[in-house]
Amino acid sequence: MKRRSPWPARRSLALASMALFLGGISHDADAVDKMTRDRHAGRVFFPAEGSTQTYDSFIVYLRDDAKAGDDGSAKALAARSRLDSLLDAASQPLGLSLRADRRISTGGHLLRVEGDALGAGAADRLLLALARDPQVASIEPNIRLHALALPNDPFLSYQWPILEATGGINVEPAWDSGADGLGVVIAVIDTGQTYHPDLDNGQPFPNNKTLPGIDMISDPANARDGNGRDNDPSDMGDWNTANQCGPDSPAHDSTWHGTHVAGIAAALTNNTEGVAGVAYNSYLQHVRVLGTCGGSTADIADGIVWASGGTVSGIPDNATPAHVLNLSLGGQSACSTTYQTAINTARANGSVLIVAAGNSNAPTQFFTPANCNGVIAVASSRRDGGRASYSNFDPTIDIAAPGGDSDVAPANGIASTVNTGTTTPLAAGYNYKDGTSMAAPQVAGVAALMIGENSSLTPDQIETLLIDTARPFPVPCTLGCGSGIVDANAAVAAATGGTITNMPMSVALYGFGHGSVTSSPAGINCGTQSGTSCSTRYATNATVTLQANAAPGFTFSSWFGPCSNSSPTCVVSMQHAAEVHALFEAPITALSNGVQTGSFGTTGETPRYFAIDVPSGASNLDISISGGSGDADLYVRHGNIPDENHWECRPFLSGNNESCTSATPAAGTWYIMVVGAPDFSGTRLTASFATGSGQWIFCSGMEDGDACPAP
Structure with missing residues (x-):
C-alpha cells in the first residue's frame, strides 16, 4: 500500500551543469544537476545522489517493442536493430563501447559497458545520451542491491518474537487453531x-x-x-x-x-x-x-x-x-x-x-x-x-x-x-x-x-x-x-472470515516544527516535536476526530494519509486501519548577504530559524549573533535545518555573542537555528560571505532593514 509522503525530495548541492560533449567522458565525471534530474524524472532513473557505486550495465525499454519473451518475431528483430543503432549513436561520442547483452523478463534490454565500469557522473551522462532518442521509453542503471x-x-x-507478548507477533494462538502454512x-x-x-x-x-x-x-x-x-x-x-565490491567497501x-x-x-x-x-x-x-x-x-x-x-x-x-x-x-x-x-x-x-x-x-x-x-x-x-x-x-x-x-x-x-x-x-x-x-x-x-x-x-x-x-x-x-506490529493470530482469524471489531490508528508528527495531535474519542495524544508518534485502536467504523495544535512559534502545515488537507482538524472513519501523519513547520527567515537582522528574542527554549543561500565559489562565510540579554545559542547546518543533535557548528557559549565561520563553504542553503537557554532578547544575526571575486561585503553602520550595497 502506498501513500503520499510528507517527506520532501532530498536536497542536492547546486553542481555546475556539464553538457554532453564529443571526445569522451571521464569514468568519474560529475553528476548532472538537480534541474536536469527533475526534467527527466520518470523516464530516466539516475543513480542515487552521492552514490559511490560503479555501473557496468544498464536497462533500456524501447517504444513499439515486442512483448517480453518474444525474441524471434519481425517486430523483435526490428527493435534489436534499432537498439544497436541507438547504442552506436549514443556511446561513440562519449568514448564508450556498449553492447546489448540480453532481454530480461520485464521486457527491458540489458546493456553492457565494455571496459571499466562507470562512476555515477559518467553513468548520468550515458543515460542522458541514450534518453535523447525518442525511441527510448525509459532507461535505468542496473544497480546492485544488498542484503539488509x-x-x-x-x-x-x-525466540522472543514467538514467545513474548510485548514485542512478539502473537503466533502461538494461530498455531493452536491449526494454522501452519501447509x-x-x-x-x-x-x-x-x-x-x-x-x-x-x-x-x-x-x-x-x-x-x-x-x-x-x-x-x-x-x-x-x-x-x-x-x-x-x-x-x-x-x-x-576490502575494496572488492567498490572503493572503500569493507571486508x-x-x-x-x-x-x-x-x-x-x-x-x-x-x-x-x-x-x-x-x-x-x-x-x-x-x-x-x-x-x-x-x-x-x-x-x-x-x-x-x-x-x-x-x-x-x-x-x-x-x-x-x-x-x-x-x-x-x-x-x-x-x-x-x-x-x-x-x-x-x-x-x-x-x-x-x-x-x-x-x-x-x-x-x-x-x-x-x-x-x-x-x-x-x-x-x-x-x-x-x-x-x-x-x-x-x-x-x-x-x-x-x-x-x-x-x-x-x-x-x-x-x-x-x-x-x-x-x-x-x-x-x-x-x-x-x-x-x-x-x-x-x-x-x-x-x-x-x-x-x-x-x-x-x-x-x-x-x-x-x-x-x-x-x-x-x-x-x-x-x-x-x-499501522502496528503484525499480529499472526488476528490476521489468520480475519483470513478465515472472522470479524475485525476494532482497527489500529497510528499518528506520527513530521517536519521541523513542534506541535501535538489529540483525538476525540480519546486515545491519541502525541506531542510535541518531530518524530513523536502514538497508536491505539478504535471500534470498526467509528468516527475519530484528530486535532493538530502547533506549538508557539510554529505552524501546522498539512495531514497525510486518510486526510490530506491543511485544516488542523482531520476526521477519520475507521473502516480500515489508519496511518496518519501531521506535518508541522518552522517559519524560516531568509537572510541577505551581510544584512543584519532586526533585534529578536524568544522564551522557553523556543527556536528561531533562518537561512542564507551561498553561491558556488564563495569564501569566508561568517554567521554571527550579538547583543541583547539572556543566553542565545547558535546552530548552523548545511542543506538541512539544524537541531540540538544535528549541526555542523555550535559554539555553545554563555551569553549572546557567538560566531561560526567557514573559509570554503559548500554551495547551497545554510540553515541557522538560534535558541534560548532558556530565554534571550534584543539579539541580532548577520550572515556574510565573500563573492567569487574574493571581495568582502561589509555592512557597518547600516540601519535595520537597509540593503547592503553591492561591492
Whole structure:
C-alpha cells in the first residue's frame, strides 16, 4: 500500500551543469544537476545522489517493442536493430563501447559497458545520451542491491518474537487453531541456501521442506560458482575482501543471509532442532540473486518473475510457483521501471510480495524495492515494541515486525538458522541477526499462514488484512512504522472470515516544527516535536476526530494519509486501519548577504530559524549573533535545518555573542537555528560571505532593514 509522503525530495548541492560533449567522458565525471534530474524524472532513473557505486550495465525499454519473451518475431528483430543503432549513436561520442547483452523478463534490454565500469557522473551522462532518442521509453542503471541484515552476537536459545507478548507477533494462538502454512510456497529471494536440518527434512521432492530453486546470478564472478545462472541455488558464501565490491567497501565474512531469513519464515518445528519458523509447514524455495557483491537489478527482477511463475528467457519455468515472495534486500534508488514491472507481473501471477524497508534510519521512499507500488513494506521493531534504531520509516511503511536490536542486549536479536563457515559453507548452526531483513520474513510467514487457511485470498486482500489486524505499538514507533506490529493470530482469524471489531490508528508528527495531535474519542495524544508518534485502536467504523495544535512559534502545515488537507482538524472513519501523519513547520527567515537582522528574542527554549543561500565559489562565510540579554545559542547546518543533535557548528557559549565561520563553504542553503537557554532578547544575526571575486561585503553602520550595497 502506498501513500503520499510528507517527506520532501532530498536536497542536492547546486553542481555546475556539464553538457554532453564529443571526445569522451571521464569514468568519474560529475553528476548532472538537480534541474536536469527533475526534467527527466520518470523516464530516466539516475543513480542515487552521492552514490559511490560503479555501473557496468544498464536497462533500456524501447517504444513499439515486442512483448517480453518474444525474441524471434519481425517486430523483435526490428527493435534489436534499432537498439544497436541507438547504442552506436549514443556511446561513440562519449568514448564508450556498449553492447546489448540480453532481454530480461520485464521486457527491458540489458546493456553492457565494455571496459571499466562507470562512476555515477559518467553513468548520468550515458543515460542522458541514450534518453535523447525518442525511441527510448525509459532507461535505468542496473544497480546492485544488498542484503539488509546487520551485524550480530552469538546465538542464544530462545525466540522472543514467538514467545513474548510485548514485542512478539502473537503466533502461538494461530498455531493452536491449526494454522501452519501447509502447502504454501515461500520464495526466499536472497543469497541462496545451505544445508540445514531445520530447513531440510531429507525427503525426496515433492515431500522435502525445500523445493527446487534457481541461481539467477548471471555474473560468474559474483556468483562464485564459475558458471552463472543454473538450477543450483546453493549459497557459495558472500564474503569479500576490502575494496572488492567498490572503493572503500569493507571486508566481511559470509553472512548466510538467505539461510537465516528462510529459518525465520518457515523452519521446521517439533523436530528436536533449534528454532521454529512462523509458517513451519510451508515449503521453502530459494531464488539466489545476491552474490559476493550483492545483486543486480536485472537478476533480482528476473528472480521475482520466475519465483511467481512467470517466464524468464533461457530458464525453465518454475514448476512450483511461490505464493509468497520475501525480499530482504534493497538499496537507495527510486522504484525503477524494471522493479515495478517485475512486481506487477508477480502480483498478476497471484504472489504477495513482502519487502524489507531498509536499515538506514531514513525515509523508506528513497529505498527500493520497498518504495514500489504493490509490495508490503516492513519496518523493524524492537523487543519492547518500539522502532529499531536502524529501521527506515515514513508513510511508505505498511507494517512492522520484530527485527531485533542487539545494541540494547545480545539476546534482543532474531535467532535463526545459519552456516558456521566464515567464507565457504561448513556446518549448520544458529545465530542472532538484526535488521529489517529479519522483520520481513516474520510477515512472510504470517502471510503463508493466512493463505494456508484461505487459498482464495488475493495479494491486495492479504495486505489489507495484515494492516487492519496489526497490534498498536506498545511504545511510540517514532517517525512512522505502519499501522502496528503484525499480529499472526488476528490476521489468520480475519483470513478465515472472522470479524475485525476494532482497527489500529497510528499518528506520527513530521517536519521541523513542534506541535501535538489529540483525538476525540480519546486515545491519541502525541506531542510535541518531530518524530513523536502514538497508536491505539478504535471500534470498526467509528468516527475519530484528530486535532493538530502547533506549538508557539510554529505552524501546522498539512495531514497525510486518510486526510490530506491543511485544516488542523482531520476526521477519520475507521473502516480500515489508519496511518496518519501531521506535518508541522518552522517559519524560516531568509537572510541577505551581510544584512543584519532586526533585534529578536524568544522564551522557553523556543527556536528561531533562518537561512542564507551561498553561491558556488564563495569564501569566508561568517554567521554571527550579538547583543541583547539572556543566553542565545547558535546552530548552523548545511542543506538541512539544524537541531540540538544535528549541526555542523555550535559554539555553545554563555551569553549572546557567538560566531561560526567557514573559509570554503559548500554551495547551497545554510540553515541557522538560534535558541534560548532558556530565554534571550534584543539579539541580532548577520550572515556574510565573500563573492567569487574574493571581495568582502561589509555592512557597518547600516540601519535595520537597509540593503547592503553591492561591492
